[in-house]
Structures are given as structure tokens and as C-alpha cells.
Amino acid sequence: xxxxxxxxxxxxxxxxxxxxxxxxxxxxxxxxxxxxxxxxxxxxxxxxxxxxxxxxxxxxxxxxxxxxxxxxxxxxxxxxxxxxxxxxxxxxxxxxxxxxxxxxxxxxxxxxxxxxxxxxxxxxxxxxxxxxxxxxxxxxxxxxxxxxxxxxxxxxxxxxxxxxxxxxxxxxxxxxxxxxxxxxxxxxxxxxxxxxxxxxxxxxxxxxxxxxxxxxxxxxxxxxxxxxxxxxxxxxxxxxxxxxxxxxxxxxxxxxxxxxxxxxxxxxxxxxxxxxxxxxxxxxxxxxxxxxxxxxxxxxxxxxxxxxxxxxxxxxxxxxxxxxxxxxxxxxxxxxxxxxxxxxxxxxxxxxxxxxxxxxxxxxxxxxxxxxxxxxxxxxxxxxxxxxxxxxxxxxxxxxxxxxxxxxxxxxxx
Amino acid sequence: xxxxxxxxxxxxxxxxxxxxxxxxxxxxxxxxxxxxxxxxxxxxxxxxxxxxxxxxxxxxxxxxxxxxxxxxxxxxxxxxxxxxxxxxxxxxxxxxxxxxxxxxxxxxxxxxxxxxxxxxxxxxxxxxxxxxxxxxxxxxxxxxxxxxxxxxxxxxxxxxxxxxxxxxxxxxxxxxxxxxxxxxxxxxxxxxxxxxxxxxxxxxxxxxxxxxxxxxxxxxxxxxxxxxxxxxxxxxxxxxxxxxxxxxxxxxxxxxxxxxxxxxxxxxxxxxxxxxxxxxxxxxxxxxxxxxxxxxxxxxxxxxxxxxxxxxxxxxxxxxxxxxxxxxxxxxxxxxxxxxxxxxxxxxxxxxxxxxxxxxxxxxxxxxxxxxxxxxxxxxxxxxxxxxxxxxxxxxxxxxxxxxxxxxxxxxxxxxxxxxxxxxxxxxxxxxxxxxxxxxxxxxxxxxxxxxxxxxx
Numbered sequence: 001x002x003x004x005x006x007x008x009x010x011x012x013x014x015x016x017x018x019x020x021x022x023x024x025x026x027x028x029x030x031x032x033x034x035x036x037x038x039x040x041x042x043x044x045x046x047x048x049x050x051x052x053x054x055x056x057x058x059x060x061x062x063x064x065x066x067x068x069x070x071x072x073x074x075x076x077x078x079x080x081x082x083x084x085x086x087x088x089x090x091x092x093x094x095x096x097x098x099x100x101x102x103x104x105x106x107x108x109x110x111x112x113x114x115x116x117x118x119x120x121x122x123x124x125x126x127x128x129x130x131x132x133x134x135x136x137x138x139x140x141x142x143x144x145x146x147x148x149x150x151x152x153x154x155x156x157x158x159x160x161x162x163x164x165x166x167x168x169x170x171x172x173x174x175x176x177x178x179x180x181x182x183x184x185x186x187x188x189x190x191x192x193x194x195x196x197x198x199x200x201x202x203x204x205x206x207x208x209x210x211x212x213x214x215x216x217x218x219x220x221x222x223x224x225x226x227x228x229x230x231x232x233x234x235x236x237x238x239x240x241x242x243x244x245x246x247x248x249x250x251x252x253x254x255x256x257x258x259x260x261x262x263x264x265x266x267x268x269x270x271x272x273x274x275x276x277x278x279x280x281x282x283x284x285x286x287x288x289x290x291x292x293x294x295x296x297x298x299x300x301x302x303x304x305x306x307x308x309x310x311x312x313x314x315x316x317x318x319x320x321x322x323x324x325x326x327x328x329x330x331x332x333x334x335x336x337x338x339x340x341x342x343x344x345x346x347x348x349x350x351x352x353x354x355x356x357x358x359x360x361x362x363x364x365x366x367x368x369x370x371x372x373x374x375x376x377x378x379x380x381x382x383x384x385x386x387x388x389x390x391x392x393x394x395x396x397x398x399x400x401x402x403x404x405x406x407x408x409x410x411x412x413x414x
Numbered sequence: 415x416x417x418x419x420x421x422x423x424x425x426x427x428x429x430x431x432x433x434x435x436x437x438x439x440x441x442x443x444x445x446x447x448x449x450x451x452x453x454x455x456x457x458x459x460x461x462x463x464x465x466x467x468x469x470x471x472x473x474x475x476x477x478x479x480x481x482x483x484x485x486x487x488x489x490x491x492x493x494x495x496x497x498x499x500x501x502x503x504x505x506x507x508x509x510x511x512x513x514x515x516x517x518x519x520x521x522x523x524x525x526x527x528x529x530x531x532x533x534x535x536x537x538x539x540x541x542x543x544x545x546x547x548x549x550x551x552x553x554x555x556x557x558x559x560x561x562x563x564x565x566x567x568x569x570x571x572x573x574x575x576x577x578x579x580x581x582x583x584x585x586x587x588x589x590x591x592x593x594x595x596x597x598x599x600x601x602x603x604x605x606x607x608x609x610x611x612x613x614x615x616x617x618x619x620x621x622x623x624x625x626x627x628x629x630x631x632x633x634x635x636x637x638x639x640x641x642x643x644x645x646x647x648x649x650x651x652x653x654x655x656x657x658x659x660x661x662x663x664x665x666x667x668x669x670x671x672x673x674x675x676x677x678x679x680x681x682x683x684x685x686x687x688x689x690x691x692x693x694x695x696x697x698x699x700x701x702x703x704x705x706x707x708x709x710x711x712x713x714x715x716x717x718x719x720x721x722x723x724x725x726x727x728x729x730x731x732x733x734x735x736x737x738x739x740x741x742x743x744x745x746x747x748x749x750x751x752x753x754x755x756x757x758x759x760x761x762x763x764x765x766x767x768x769x770x771x772x773x774x775x776x777x778x779x780x781x782x783x784x785x786x787x788x789x790x791x792x793x794x795x796x797x798x799x800x801x802x803x804x805x806x807x808x809x810x811x812x813x814x815x816x817x818x819x820x821x822x823x824x825x826x827x828x829x830x831x832x833x834x835x836x837x838x839x840x841x842x843x844x845x846x847x848x849x850x851x852x853x854x855x856x857x858x859x860x861x862x863x864x865x866x867x868x869x870x871x
Contacts, residue, residue, distance in 0.1 A: 013651075040659065143805065152709075152788075153786045159793055175709075183637070194651060198654070220637075222470070223525070228793035229528065336612060340610055348602075351596070354671070
């Protein structure tokens with residue numbers, strides 16, 4: 001199968017308009033995902049810019065609303081329109097935009113919505129085809145609906161954090177990097193909005209989608225939930241490997257270049273064991289593991305510590321990349337712990353054309369991660385840089401004014 | 415995604431047959447909640463999925479389709495049981511997942527129940543040409559085909575996109591793998607932790623200068639599943655408009671790289687090194703410069719609270735809860751920039767203060783003053799005690815003929831129109847063979863009996 005990124009194919013969400021009033025990565029990420037599939041995403045920002053523009057890191061020591069890499073990451077392929085929702089004109093221009101939109105993304109919690117006089121339920125009544133996607137910290141209802149959150153707080157209260165950290169439990173649980181609480185919410189928000197679009201293809205009607213980051217985290221703990229549903233046991237965190245009801249062997253091995261590989265030593269499976277010993281032997285480091293007594297599973301289990309020590313030595317004198325590729329060639333599921341900077345030169349990613357260049361004024365071409373899915377018969381749109389603050393205000397408002405009174409039509413048909 | 419498989423013995427198969435009888439009994443006794451498949455409701459009603467997925471990623475992705483109306487038919491192999499059917503996550507038995515039985519009851523596994531609710535289940539022996547012919551018939555009657563085998567398995571059966579598209583014109587064929595179906599590492603073996611390592615999201619997690627703490631779960635099994643589900647929904651939406659299907663290739667590693675977040679651009683634009691002594695940052699947050707921003711000990715064993723203060727107003731809120739203490743007047747903590755610069759000292763004072771307090775009581779006290787705070791909750795907390803989650807009905811219960819009543823993790827979305835129809839717990843091994851092969855595909859009774867007797871289904 002040729003899964004290179006094809007050019008010239010149609011985009012599945014072409015013709016859809018999204019209005020995004022999002023202030024955090026959860027709402028912004030889902031807007032970006034829709035934009036990549038062809039939707040026109042209009043980001044509505046206050047005159048001073050979305051709060052996400054004030055979050056670093058910033059490009060090349062610059063500052064200001066157009067230099068935030070946080071903003072760049074989550075807002076490529078969007079248009080920016082500034083509206084003073086709290087000002088004299090209030091919500092009128094926003095509602096004019098929503099009148100011609102298919103999807104409205106909001107990250108405002110109930111108190112913030114009330115302060116603006118924005119009622120999401122009444123929007124679905126005023127605009128029956130509109131899909132209103134609310135993505136908030138705790139959802140729009142419930143006793144914690146207005147509690148403050150952040151990525152750390154979401155991962156803590158939702159549960160994933162309890163599984164992450166070190167063997168040493170005097171060290172607190174450690175937050176996994178990269179905004180994964182927000183990303184968990186974005187994943188479900190994306191699924192929800194696609195389901196609502198499919199629903200609208202049948203009924204012609206939009207609806208209100210109320211996504212809770214807290215709940216998205218609570219169902220994103222993998223085995224920890226079934227371990228409580230069924231045996232009613234708690235898992236305990238371990239260094240860079242699955243939290244388990246009882247301790248398991250370390251799975252990080254340090255290599256000669258001071259980098260790590262992840263490898264679970266399983267002595268009970270004959271095939272994996274033979275592959276490992278053969279590999280070590282080929283590099284002259286199997287030591288006593290080739291002795292006949294080690295062909296017995298019970299003996300291996302009884303001497304696990306001895307084996308673990310030999311494997312540690314084996315990795316310690318070889319480079320991580322060599323261990324990764326040779327281990328995989330031997331059929332062992334082993335992974336090198338790449339740093340982000342290692343990824344640009346990864347031969348596999350290069351061959352798949354994964355990173356895509358995005359031109360940024362004054363900075364040049366910047367490699368962005370490409371879409372996470374590839375389709376043979378349609379494609380994502382070419383990636384463009386996040387908009388400068390208010391770049392599209394005049395054009396979009398003029399468009400709205402010229403179309404006032406004419407109902408918005410989408411290309412969607414069933 | 416791992417390609418090991420093991421053989422189930424005859425005993426397990428017998429157990430399965432008696433379980434189906436038990437299921438029939440249960441349904442007739444209670445009269446309620448027949449396990450018999452019927453017409454589905456929801457935005458995906460009318461979409462039939464020939465689902466070759468197994469393990470976590472695939473099953474988690476197609477669960478989302480099954481929840482919302484698709485008729486997802488899991489195709490299983492009696493001789494190569496799906497790992498979640500084997501893992502010893504059983505009621506009343508606390509075991510680590512390495513401690514599995516040699517001959518497990520395939521219908522007892524909680525993880526399988528968790529991943530496969532609302533789906534149908536059939537068994538097909540794909541090593542028998544009659545089994546492959548039956549699979550072809552099922553594919554011809556379906557409009558979506560899904561799989562997450564090691565690369566090469568579907569090819570060995572001749573089930574490539576071109577062929578599937580002949581069997582079912584306009585088919586959507588979703589392939590889920592660790593590395594994607596092209597490129598020099600396409601054959602590499604992976605599961606969640608390997609994907610997390612290679613994509614970089616393990617490396618960016620941990621205390622500076624120490625080995626990465628990474629992930630204590632297969633986060634990328636779930637997230638790759640979610641990307642797959644979105645891709646499938648996008649493809650179905652597109653097909654509804656154009657009539658054109660597609661093949662889908664999702665690489666879990668590439669999904670993981672997308673989830674690295676803004677640090678990826680810090681590296682790309684600014685040449686930031688993430689291997690220096692200042693990265694990763696543990697629980698501290700560089701952008702914006704929050705402080706305190708950490709996880710602090712509370713009353714009880716291994717009990718913690720996360721606290722995040724982003725500005726002076728929130729700091730004042732924290733002080734209102736802490737009361738008058740010497741450190742609250744310390745000039746080193748007088749501004750956000752000062753607090754950020756003096757985090758070592760600040761964190762020590764905060765930890766001293768939180769250590770004697772109940773994590774939930776402190777969380778609510780801080781939230782009442784406008785401070786972002788959250789108890790580090792266990793699954794016991796979120797599933798059994800969290801009023802926010804309980805009030806929105808996230809977790810729900812369904813009965814299972816072998817396991818009994820069980821809780822399920824729902825969808826963290828309240829839809830005002832779309833219905834999530836939870837019609838049945840996970841299928842017993844081969845539970846829907848008769849329904850699917852005889853009723854849907856029209857296999858005659860005598861042929862069906864032969865296929866069953868000769869181990870084809």
C-alpha cells in the first residue's frame with residue numbers, strides 16, 4: 001500500500017464552517033483537527049487576543065500575540081476574527097457568525113457563559129442545524145462545573161496521574177508531559193462532533209455536546225478502571241511501566257549513549273527467550289544464558305535476577321539505536337525512548353514523509369507533525385500557519401454583512 | 415498489536431458452549447434484556463462492521479462505533495484467544511496481568527467485557543478455506559472492515575483493500591498499527607509502552623536529571639483508538655456525501671508525536687534540547703510560569719493533592735485558605751515571578767502545610783477561593799465516590815451471563831440528541847454465530863452444523 005501523503009484529493013469536511021471560541025488546548029485542538037480535514041475554522045478572539053497567545057514558549061525570543069508556539073501548535077489552518085464580546089456590541093456579531101456556521105466550539109465554563117449572556121441551549125434553538133460543542137474542565141452541569149482546572153489538575157482528579165511516577169513513592173505522582181488532559185478531552189470532543197455531524201446527516205438537526213475533560217481523563221486510565229470494576233484492586237505506580245496491583249521488574253534499560261530503551265524481559269515465553277539469547281550470543285554477551293539449564297522455564301524464573309543483571313549489562317555497553325533496531329529485527333517488542341529532537345531524522349518517519357513544513361514569516365519553514373491518519377481517497381488540507389491576531393476580521397465581517405438575510409447553505413447532502 | 419497468540423484447549427471451548435446455554439437461561443429467567451441482537455439506534459445505525467480487531471487499540475476504537483449504533487461483528491478465533499479474554503482481570507481475584515491461567519475461561523475476562531460491549535461476536539477459523547469463504551461473505555454484507563493485526567496478516571488472507579472493495583464496493587478499510595503500513599519499520603512490533611517510547615511522550619515525562627517516569631498505562635492504546643475512531647467517523651461522513659469509501663492507515667507512533675504538544679515546536683523553532691538538565695520539568699510548568707504548580711502530600715498513605723497557581727489573585731486565594739504563616743509573608747513569594755524563581759523553597763512550605771490535611775477537603779477549600787486544585791484520585795474515588803462523575807452518569811452497569819453485573823466506562827460527553835444505546839455486555843465466544851451466519855448471511859442449517867462440528871466456526 002502506498003501511504004504517502006497524496007495531493008489533489010478532496011477534503012471530507014469542505015463546506016463546513018466552524019466558529020471557535022476556545023481559550024485552552026482542548027477546544028483549540030479539536031478546531032485544528034476539523035480544519036485539517038477541510039472545515040473553515042473561524043477563531044473568535046477578544047481584541048487583545050486569545051489567552052492562549054500569551055502562553056509560551058515563544059519563537060526565537062520574540063514576544064507578543066503572534067509569536068506563541070503554544071498558539072501556533074493548536075491553531076494552524078484557522079482564520080482569526082477579533083470581537084469584543086464583553087463590549088457594547090455584545091453578542092450580536094458572534095450570533096451573526098453562528099447563523100452561517102455548522103459547528104460552534106466553546107470552552108467557557110457556566111459562570112463565564114453567564115457573564116457574557118451566552119446560553120448554549122438557546123443557541124441550538126435559535127439555530128436548529130448548529131452543532132454546539134462545549135469542551136470544559138468538568139462539563140456544564142454538576143457541583144464542580146465551575147471549579148478551576150488545568151492540565152495537571154485534570155490528570156490528577158480524573159485519575160491518570162495516580163498511575164504515573166516512580167517506584168519510589170516518597171516522590172509524588174508525576175504528570176506526563178504534553179497537555180494530555182486537554183488532549184484527552186479533545187479526542188472525545190472530536191469523536192462527539194463527528195457523531196453529531198453523522199446524526200445531522202440523518203435528521204437535519206444539530207445539538208448540544210457537553211464534553212467534560214474530567215470525565216475524559218476518568219475513562220482514559222486503561223487497566224486501572226477494569227482493575228477496580230472486577231477484582232476491586234488498586235494499581236500502584238511504577239517507573240515508566242504499567243501501574244500494577246503488585247510490583248513488576250523494571251523495563252527501562254540504560255544504554256551506552258546514556259539513552260534508554262523500553263523492554264519487558266519475559267522469561268516464560270520460549271520463542272521470545274530464544275530470540276533474546278540468540279541476539280545476546282551473537283554479540284558475545286549471552287554468558288551462561290546459553291547453558292542447558294536456562295532452557296528450563298522454572299530455572300529461568302528462579303534465576304530471574306541473574307538474567308536481569310546480564311540483560312542490563314548487555315544494554316549498557318551498546319548504543320540505544322543499535323539495541324532498538326537489532327532487537328526489533330530479532331522480533332522483540334523493544335522501543336527506544338526518543339526525544340522530540342530525535343524524531344526529525346528517524347528513517348521511518350522520513351520515509352513516510354511524516355513531518356510537514358509550514359512557512360512562518362521571519363522564521364522560515366518549520367517542521368510540524370503531520371496528520372495522525374492517512375486516507376487513500378481523500379486527504380487533509382495543506383498545513384498553513386496559525387493566523388495573526390485579527391488577520392481575518394475585516395474580510396469575515398464584510399462577508400457576513402453582505403450575506404445578511406441570506407440563509408447559509410452547506411454542501412452537505414445525504 | 416502484539417502478534418503472540420496462544421492456543422486455547424478444548425476445555426475452554428466446552429466452557430464457552432455451556433456459557434451460551436447459561437446466557438439463554440439468564441435471559442429467559444429475567445425476561446428482561448434479551449441478548450438477542452436487534453435493530454440499532456443512533457447515528458451509525460445501518461453501518462455493519464466486519465471487525466477483525468483485537469487487543470486494546472482495535473477493540474477500544476470499534477467500541478465507539480458499537481456504542482452509537484453500528485452493528486459491529488467481532489470476528490474471533492477459538493484457537494487464538496484475544497488477549498483481553500485471557501488476562502486475569504476477574505471479579506474477586508487480585509492478580510497482576512502476567513499471572514494468567516494456562517487454560518482460562520474465555521468468557522470470564524473483565525477486560526474483554528470492558529472493551530467489547532454492544533458488539534456481536536462470531537468465531538471463524540481463518541486457516542480453513544471454508545472459514546475464509548465465510549469471512550468473504552461477511553465482508554460482502556458489511557460496509558466497514560477494521561483490523562489491528564501485525565502487518566502482513568490481512569495480506570496473508572488476501573484481504574487487501576482492492577479485494578475488500580470488490581467484495582463490498584465503497585468499503586471503508588481501517589488499519590491500525592504501531593508504525594503504519596509503509597516505511598522501513600512497518601513490521602516493527604509494538605504495544606502501548608513501545609509506542610510511547612518511540613513517539614517521545616515517555617521521554618518528556620519525568621523529573622529533570624532522572625530516568626523518565628513516562629506512563630503507568632498504555633495511554634497510546636487508548637489515544638490511537640480515539641484517532642482511529644475519528645478517522646472512521648470522518649470516512650463514513652465523507653462516504654455518506656460522495657459514495658466513495660477509503661483505506662485508512664493510522665500509525666500509533668505518529669498519533670503519539672502529534673500529542674507531544676508545543677514542546678515539539680520549541681524544539682523545531684528554537685532548537686530547544688530536551689536532553690539537558692532542565693527538561694523534563696516534573697510537575698512544574700514553564701509555560702505559563704505557574705507556581706506553586708505541583709503535587710503535594712496529604713493525610714493518609716500515598717495521598718496527594720495537585721495545586722496550580724497562575725496569578726496573584728489565585729495566590730491570594732491560597733493564602734486565604736492557608737491562613738497566617740511565616741512563609742506566607744516571605745518576600746521570595748511576593749509575586750508570580752518571584753514564586754516561580756523560588757519554587758524549591760515554596761514547594762517545601764506548601765508540602766509541609768498540606769501534609770496534615772485531607773486531600774478532598776483541601777481541594778474544595780481551595781476551589782472555593784478560586785484556586786485550581788484537585789485531589790489525586792484513584793479509580794475507587796472516581797468510580798465510587800466522585801459526585802461530579804456520579805451526577806452525570808459516566809459509569810453504568812450491565813449484566814453478563816458469566817461475570818454477572820459489571821460496571822462500564824461510558825462516553826465523557828452529554829449529547830442532547832444522540833443516544834448511546836447500551837444493549838448488551840460483551841459477546842461470549844461465538845455467541846452470535848447462529849444469528850450472523852444463519853440469519854444475516856443465510857447459511858443453511860445443515861451447512862452451519864457441519865461448519866460448527868468441523869471447527870470452522
